[in-house]
Amino acid sequence: MKLWGGRFIEKESSLMEDFNSSLSFDKRLYYEDIMGSIAHVKMLAKCSILTNKECDTIVNGLNSILSDIQDGKLKIEGDYEDIHSFMEIQLTKLVGDVGKKLHTARSRNDQVAVDMRLYSKHKAKEVIENLGVILCTIKKLGNDNAVIMPGYTHLQRAQPVTFKQHIMAYYNMLSRDVKRLISAIDIMDENPLGCCALAGTTYDTDRDFTTRELGFKKPVDNFMDGVSDRDYLLELLSCFSIIMMHLSRLSEELILWSSKEFNFIEISDEYSTGSSIMPQKRNPDAAELIRGKTGRVYGDLMSLLTTMKGIPLAYNKDMQEDKEPFFDGAFTVLKSIKIMNGMLSSLKIKKDNMYNAVKTGFLNATEAADYLVNKGLAFRDAHGVIGAIVLHCEKQHKAIESLTLEELKSFSDLFAQDVYEFIDYENTLSRGIKKEMK
Numbered sequence: 298m299k300l301w302g303g304r305f306i307e308k309e310s311s312l313m314e315d316f317n318s319s320l321s322f323d324k325r326l327y328y329e330d331i332m333g334s335i336a337h338v339k340m341l342a343k344c345s346i347l348t349n350k351e352c353d354t355i356v357n358g359l360n361s362i363l364s365d366i367q368d369g370k371l372k373i374e375g376d377y378e379d380i381h382s383f384m385e386i387q388l389t390k391l392v393g394d395v396g397k398k399l400h401t402a403r404s405r406n407d408q409v410a411v412d413m414r415l416y417s418k419h420k421a422k423e424v425i426e427n428l429g430v431i432l433c434t435i436k437k438l439g440n441d442n443a444v445i446m447p448g449y450t451h452l453q454r455a456q457p458v459t460f461k462q463h464i465m466a467y468y469n470m471l472s473r474d475v476k477r478l479i480s481a482i483d484i485m486d487e488n489p490l491g492c493c494a495l496a497g498t499t500y501d502t503d504r505d506f507t508t509r510e511l512g513f514k515k516p517v518d519n520f521m522d523g524v525s526d527r528d529y530l531l532e533l534l535s536c537f538s539i540i541m542m543h544l545s546r547l548s549e550e551l552i553l554w555s556s557k558e559f560n561f562i563e564i565s566d567e568y569s570t571g572s573s574i575m576p577q578k579r580n581p582d583a584a585e586l587i588r589g590k591t592g593r594v595y596g597d598l599m600s601l602l603t604t605m606k607g608i609p610l611a612y613n614k615d616m617q618e619d620k621e622p623f624f625d626g627a628f629t630v631l632k633s634i635k636i637m638n639g640m641l642s643s644l645k646i647k648k649d650n651m652y653n654a655v656k657t658g659f660l661n662a663t664e665a666a667d668y669l670v671n672k673g674l675a676f677r678d679a680h681g682v683i684g685a686i687v688l689h690c691e692k693q694h695k696a697i698e699s700l701t702l703e704e705l706k707s708f709s710d711l712f713a714q715d716v717y718e719f720i721d722y723e724n725t726l727s728r729g730i731k732k733e734m735k
């Protein structure tokens with residue numbers, strides 16, 4: 298069933314019909330399609346292009362289609378080219394010939410453009426809400442666990458930090474993601490309805506009316522751009538990719554920390570899985586899947602970037618390929634945030650193991666060098682002295698603070714009793730954090 302056909306003599310090949318159809322995936326746009334059509338029809342009545350009676354009949358018909366879909370009475374399936382054809386044909390079946398007036402002064406090009414703007418704006422807001430939830434979880438997890446742990450560079454123990462400091466780094470990353478999405482929504486918040494196929498319409502329509510009805514900030518400035526712009530999907534997919542990258546880095550840490558080698562955390566049973574052969578296993582599958590799905594969202598972004606790069610103005614059918622990557626990217630990021638939130642809410646922190654790792658890792662070596670600098674030694678020379686002490690300690694299986702003052706003095710005369718307080722882990726940590734919080 299098609300909306301066109303007048304100028305054709307031969308029947309379309311069934312292979313082509315199947316290749317061309319987008320209904321199996323653009324059916325997700327049913328709500329936005331109906332909202333866009335209702336706004337359009339009200340505008341046509343306001344501009345006296347349709348009568349008020351015709352408008353009411355069409356609006357009532359569209360609303361009843363909407364509730365039938367929502368109640369499961371009407372299934373979006375069958376031999377239709379796309380969701381737009383499905384809706385118009387259903388409407389005409391329901392209200393008769395007046396349904397055929399719905400598409401006056403409109404093209405599927407501006408129709409699909411408005412549907413995708415509404416849908417993607419809504420999804421972006423859903424992602425922001427879910428980020429808000431995980432941000433609260435992270436803050437609570439940090440506040441409940443201001444415990445000392447090793448900080449790493451090159452995955453080698455570097456200096457003491459707290460778990461709170463570490464996890465709050467992710468708080469900052471995800472807060473930037475919220476700002477990025479807000480900015481993307483602000484840029485995309487323009488109404489393409491009224492651009493028609495590419496050059497507008499000769500009817501005296503009112504784009505400001507549909508803009509207000511659909512909650513956009515303003516109508517688009519240029520019709521050709523309005524129907525062929527998919528930048529907003531690319532920008533959102535790029536925001537989703539960055540979010541996934543952040544979640545993937547956190548996943549990698551959760552995977553490492555939950556291994557017996559680190560043994561810093563325990564991921565709850567709810568978010569772990571077992572092995573079919575090795576009875577002792579607790580696998581961090583949730584974190585691994587988030588890390589894995591990150592590649593998938595990057596793929597969605599690359600797919601759409603590649604689709605768009607060679608398209609001349611204005612609308613071309615290539616653009617139908619925007620939907621599956623965007624839907625996939627949005628669902629994947631939403632699910633990943635929810636799973637990460639669940640994992641973090643039920644995470645067990647093994648603070649004694651974290652503290653032991655600090656004690657055995659020479660994590661106060663930098664502070665020991667700073668101590669000598671405070672006593673007048675140049676930092677590079679202090680670095681050399683402490684390096685020699687670390688070498689000595691490694692051979693003796695000792696920590697710097699467990700050497701006697703005499704032993705320390707054999708490396709430098711500048712050491713005195715106050716060194717022990719200066720290189721105490723808690724003390725070095727609180728001196729460092731004080732600056733961070735400023």
Ligand code: ARG
Pocket residue numbers: 319323379405406409612614616617618
């Ligand atoms: N299914 C199409 C898409 O997703 C709708 C627009 C069709 N426009 C057209 N001129 N054939 O892009």
